[in-house]
Amino acid sequence: MKSALENALEQCGFFLRGGFYPEAADDVPLLPDGQAVATLLVVGSVGPRMWQEFQKERADCPHPLDEWTERRLKVIAGQFGAHPVFPFDRPYYPFQRWDKRTGTCFKSPLRIEIHPVYGLWHATRGALLFAERLELPEHEKTQHPCKSCVDTPCLGACPVGAFSNRGLEIKLCADHLAGPDSEDCMTNGCLARRACPVGKDYQLAPEQASFHMRALRLYHKEIESLS
Numbered sequence: 001m002k003s004a005l006e007n008a009l010e011q012c013g014f015f016l017r018g019g020f021y022p023e024a025a026d027d028v029p030l031l032p033d034g035q036a037v038a039t040l041l042v043v044g045s046v047g048p049r050m051w052q053e054f055q056k057e058r059a060d061c062p063h064p065l066d067e068w069t070e071r072r073l074k075v076i077a078g079q080f081g082a083h084p085v086f087p088f089d090r091p092y093y094p095f096q097r098w099d100k101r102t103g104t105c106f107k108s109p110l111r112i113e114i115h116p117v118y119g120l121w122h123a124t125r126g127a128l129l130f131a132e133r134l135e136l137p138e139h140e141k142t143q144h145p146c147k148s149c150v151d152t153p154c155l156g157a158c159p160v161g162a163f164s165n166r167g168l169e170i171k172l173c174a175d176h177l178a179g180p181d182s183e184d185c186m187t188n189g190c191l192a193r194r195a196c197p198v199g200k201d202y203q204l205a206p207e208q209a210s211f212h213m214r215a216l217r218l219y220h221k222e223i224e225s226l227s
Contacts, residue, residue, distance in 0.1 A: 005080050005128075006137070009043060012072045013050030014125060017042040018102025019136045026101060027094050031083050031131055039130040041082075041137070042095075042102050043073060046122045047202030051211075063088070065211075073126045082128035095124050106144040109152050110192055111167035116142040119199025120154075145198045157195035159185075174220035177213065186213045 006016050019041035022028040028037045054068050061067050066088050077084040087095045099105055099113055105122075108114035115122050146152070155163055159181065162172035176182055185191055189209030204212070 003137075005041075005076070008076050008079065011053075012076070013053040014043050014045055014073070016137050017044040017099070017122075017124065018104040018139055019134075020098075020101040021133065021136075026097065028098075028129065029085065029093070031129060035131045037129045037131070038133040039136070040098065041128045041130070041134075042098055042124060043126045043128060044122055044124050046118045048205050048208055050125075051205070051208040065215075069125050073128075077128055080128070081132075082130050084126050084128055086126045087124060093127075095127070098127060099124055102139075104139050106146065108146055108196070109155050109165065110163050111165075114145055114196070114198060116145045117199060118202050119145070120193045120196050121199050121202035121204060149197065153195040153197070154192045157191045159191060163192050170220060174217070177217045177220065186210060186217075189213060 002010075009016055019039060020026070022037050022040050026040075028040055031037060053072075054065060057068060058064050059067050066086070070084075070086055073084045073086070076082075085093055087093070096113070105113040105115050108120065110120070112120065113122075114120055155165075158173075160172045160176045162169045162176065177185060187210055188194065188206050189204055189212070194203065
């Protein structure tokens, strides 16, 4: 049976990815009142479900998805006595490390997290920090989904070879997305992600994929301006 928290998250299109009991090496911040965090729960999204809710309340602002996510999760956090933190907070929190601590995802050949059911079509949206030690959400123990993939189609799908076992070559990706041959990636989403056979049922619709690709292109420009 799903908890009240899980039901509240699902109404907004979020899902409870997992959680853990923080240790010193996790670099979890103190709560606003100075207490240590006893339980950290990671909140994510899968496929187009959250997008549908976001579109109903989308604000006209520079970062509408961040604004909507923060507003929605703060309401839920208040209902359940939690303090929310987000991947876009600065200074940045180690969300990738926290994702790994939940034990629900694995590192893919693209060097991004792959879920055994949702594939590459999931994202971390925030974390809920609790002063109390809560029961952690259960998740099925599964093997790394990439271990049964012989051809690693994801690594060969990028039209400019921006992915390798070392990760993403940001400049190659940025130059491609800014160039004349980027329509497929910009309209339908990253070809490397789309080549993964895991979680195909959760692939993003073109409108949602295009939104995220435009955001990625802006991120590349920001990185370039700082170099």
